[in-house]
Amino acid sequence: MSQAQDPVVALNNYLQSIGRAATLSWKDSTSGLKHIPEWKSVCKISGKEYGVGVGTHKHLARGTAATLALEALKLEAVREEGEGEGE
Numbered sequence: 001m002s003q004a005q006d007p008v009v010a011l012n013n014y015l016q017s018i019g020r021a022a023t024l025s026w027k028d029s030t031s032g033l034k035h036i037p038e039w040k041s042v043c044k045i046s047g048k049e050y051g052v053g054v055g056t057h058k059h060l061a062r063g064t065a066a067t068l069a070l071e072a073l074k075l076e077a078v079r080e081e082g083e084g085e086g087e
Contacts, residue, residue: 007066008059011043014070018077020045026065028058043069 015021027042041061043051050072053064 007063007070011066011070011073014073015045026062028061041065045069045073 012021012024015024023046025044025047027044029040030037031040032038036056039055039058039061041053041055041058041064042049043053043062043065051065051068051070053061053066053068055061055064
């Protein structure tokens with residue numbers, strides 16, 4: 001997977017473009033057996049949960065969470081644009 005396609009990189013790039021890169025945080029946890037753990041990653045931006053991912057590896061869980069967070073952020077931006085047009 002190239003960096004351009006990596007969801008965590010895409011999320012970081014988007015946050016940098018809107019001046020919010022410093023607001024990103026992750027909460028990672030594992031469960032299950034040590035040799036076959038299940039990772040859970042929670043993506044928070046400004047303390048608000050934007051995405052949760054689960055996977056057999058941390059980078060997979062973060063990738064899923066980052067994808068969901070990026071989709072939510074872009075939808076939020078579209079909604080804010082729509083609200084701004086009526087003023």
